[in-house]
Amino acid sequence: MTVSTLPILPTSVVGSYAIPAWLWAAWEKIEAGGFGAMDVAETENDAVAIAVRDQEHAGLDLISDGEMRRQGFIVSIFKYFHGLRPIEPRRKVGVLSYDGHVFYEPVERLSAPAGLGTLKELDHLRQVTTRPFKITLPGPLTLATQITKGGPYRDRAEIAADLATLINHELKALAARGARNLQLDDVYQSFIMEPKRLAELYDRCFEGVLVSRRFWHICFGTLEGFGFGERTYRPLFPTIASASADQLVFEFANREMAESELWREFDCPKELGAGVLDLKNFYVESPELVARRIRRMLESVPAEKLWINPDCGLARLPRHLAFAKLQALVTGTRKVREELIGRADT
Template sequence: MTSNLPLLPTSVIGSYAWPAWLHTALAAAQRGEYGPDDMLETQNDAVDLALRDQDDAGVDIITDGEMRRVGFFTAEFYGHMTGLIELPPRRKVGVVGHDQREGYEATAPVEAPAGLGLVQEFEYARTRTATPLKVPCPGPFTLAGRIRPGSIYKDRIDVAYALAAIINRELKALVQAGVTFIQLDEPSYAVHSRAGAPEEFVKLFNTAVDGVNAKIGLHLCFGNFVGRPVAKRTYRPLFPYILDVRADQLALEFANREMAELDLWREFASEKELAAGVVDVKNYYVETPADVAERIRRVLEVAPAEKVTLTPDCGFSQTARWASRAKLKALVDGTKIVRAELTGT
């Protein structure tokens, strides 16, 4: 899939901003006003818009915007799993935050008899754009974060290995369906990067992608739910261990931290590609193309252009759509400036 890509391809992390009507449609659906066909049509339309916005901006590798993964109403991935009971959020009022999300507890070994829905997502998106597609999937450690082990599992890592088996099957099904680029999202690695943990994360990741014959990316960030991070904003504890993951590309956020820690990429030499976050999804200041170009030039001080992809820091699901559109355009236009400097085109 990479053969026709330009130098310094642009891409996204995964989720995309919701159109206004999707909020009201989901509220209506929650009140019982939508049947399954209404819901399917709504979600298809939402995917169409996400693809269209990315294509309009001229992004080189896009996703379906994760528009079907819309929070508790569709229960995200957990709705596909058996062996779980839902636990209500511990806090229900006041400022929005991570602690207002529902959790789960394992009451039986967790399984996903019909898969996680990613194949269906891809199959629809593939018919709606000719642009190369990447399929993002939450990683097992992040997904395990909302599942209490109960009496079934020993701890969170134990839950994560059960999920890694489910994810591994899903990823192989994606490859079977024609997917050539898969990205696992593991914001929780940086949150829990205490001593010994990064080595365990590598083992877990490699289990999840074992035998998956596609280009593999790993997205690491500091959390983005309601635009709030949940970790110290440093990748350092993960290095150099994280370079042992069986991934071709690491997708890291930099823009939000004014490009801090880029030097890690120089300090720990790696053959891996770097997908560098050069647009801040948590900031309503819309970068100019010149801002983006400046950030890219800094990335190129630590990584060769042939190994660099440019992305926003994280998904756009927590960013207003008008800002997301403007930021995608700035990403593409800023990249064009630097591409022209490098290639003279």
């Protein structure tokens, strides 16, 4: 199936997939130096095979590699940057959350001489699936929130600008190698990110990048089930509509579909990838509930602009739950597709 033959209401994921039990165990051994480079590559390839197979079996139209090589949404990206010194987490005991991460301090101008690791993801995905897929990367401002000012940088805005240039190089390389669908992920924290600035940085990342679809996932964070900031997209409108993204990928299910009216209210020209799986909820949605959520979105978003996905990445769910939720997503979407087609026929 090519992108041009996608059905109405295409189904997709945000990016990460659930980590298999054995991979958690393997990571412990890898961190302890117990695996060689070939062992690591084999382990990562096996993990991608599982993520791809689960997504294909669930019936998704556009998949990812599950971000199986990343070990966390943004943590592993930092190993590609030169010019940063890690700072010990300020809190190491108790519940893991946003204050328990390693931060970084610049010691020189940032660079990424070997790229950001996504080209091998692209090359491998092509070998293991015939479905269309997307490659994802964290956005520059989101990465910059993990970095303190220092070295040649006076503030985070300067750091984010350099990160945008490095991400731009990576996206250009992916596009040149034939990637069709590229996505940036941002955790929206309205108190530090002005919408205009956020959009400018996104545009800078995609400057000169020619692909079929530019996705932009913006969520409110989901680390161990915690968000970060007020969970509203309203401040992003109408600014966000002028960014170069083709599709905005937003979370709705865990907010009980709040703000589904924004597309109609602002006559937003973008496609919407609507989150209809609540990942902060340890239950499996019924296909009927998924269908109800999609119908709610259709009150505001034209069917030809609407895609269906989970609220966020699935990495923090046990695999059985992630897979069952994806099955419900696909079955619920098919119900609504049939209704739409039936309506068109009468």
